[in-house]
Amino acid sequence: MKRQIIDTISAYETIIIHRHVRPDPDAYGSSFGLKEILKASYPDKNIYVTGEHEDTLSFLAHPDQVSDAQFEGALIIVTDTANTERIDDQRYKSGAFLIKIDHHPNDDAYGDLLWVNTQASSASEMIYDLFEEGQSSANWQLSDDGARVLFAGIVGDTGRFMFSSTSQKTFDTAGDLIKYNFDRTELFNGMYEVERNLLNLQGHIYQHFVMNENGAAYVKLPLETLREFGVTASETSLLVGSLGNVKGIKAWIIFIEEEDQIRVRLRSKGPVINELAKQYGGGGHPLASGASVYNWKDADEVIAKLNTLCE
Structure with a gap:
């Protein structure tokens, strides 16, 4: 080839x-x-x-x-x-x-x-x-x-x-x-160098992420949060791996709201997540994938499915 x-x-x-x-x-x-x-x-x-x-x-x-x-x-x-x-x-x-x-x-x-x-x-x-x-x-x-x-x-x-x-x-x-x-x-x-406002947003992520007893975690970053920290949706890509440092975490999602969609960034330390991403028009690698949803109700549905994957 x-x-x-x-x-x-x-x-x-x-x-x-x-x-x-x-x-x-x-x-x-x-x-x-x-x-x-x-x-x-x-x-x-x-x-x-x-x-x-x-x-x-x-x-x-x-x-x-x-x-x-x-x-x-x-x-x-x-x-x-x-x-x-x-x-x-x-x-x-x-x-x-x-x-x-x-x-x-x-x-x-x-x-x-x-x-x-x-x-x-x-x-x-x-x-x-x-x-x-x-x-x-x-x-x-x-x-x-x-x-x-x-x-x-x-x-x-x-x-x-x-x-x-x-x-x-x-x-x-x-x-x-x-x-x-x-x-x-x-x-x-x-x-890997980042502006101070992005580091401040990283602190916000550490303070506000939610993780269940199975090691499934998520954090939501609505538009008003991005505006508060002066960070664009694309700049948040530098922070996707942040939760990987959390002890006991198996897989996580960072939801980033844009004007016309909510970007879904999935990462995992074990459970295969790309099939979940495909259900929402996305895809990627078994341990690193992305997708999009268009309302927070669907985002909660993705969270529930990730919880099941981590059981």
Whole structure:
């Protein structure tokens, strides 16, 4: 499969890379990491990353401005995106050929060519795996900045190598990437330093979360709370793992109210939660998933189902 992807890439002059909406470090790491590899390996090709920019990831990269005309005859590669509804920039349909590279369960098998590896810690790890194949078969090159964003993607999706998805291959990949010339301290600062108002909201989460005797927990962050602390819904993504430090917790939900929906962020230390997320139009990994509901009554229903999962 990797050789097929490499051969397909070599056949196109314009390559446009997509990732999922509301991006995280792995979405940026895999898409921009692939862009950096292809720029270094094929300097005459036109390589772009499209999608709406996430300000909290400005330390990693910024998407390109891509016109409608540039999609004509282009190869489209989508990284780190399980289903078509979550692809950022629906113009992906306008390209000539579509490749999916992802590590989520393959519930939506879209694309003309698919490479899905649910054993990989991250899409960024898969992109480095693809690079190694390309390096040996097509003399692919990886720049320092490409290594930097791939490393960030792996660190982000493994929770700094603490999640169970971290494998020997993950550590081997990270070990290879840190041989490149980039400032890891500066990178970690970009990933984990937060503004004081976000820390204040984290304190609010610790003070107001509810956990039952089975280890199921939740906290609700309505719009008025976000406004009180001056925090946007997207910025709360930095706090999703906070409750993981609570002794005795098995799984938890953080509900974030937006103008048109309530975002449901689920995390787990054991119970499989992605099937629960799918019931509410979402999905993801067995221990890290997301979904949406549209009123607090449905949110309470999700809480009840999580309680049952943790019994």
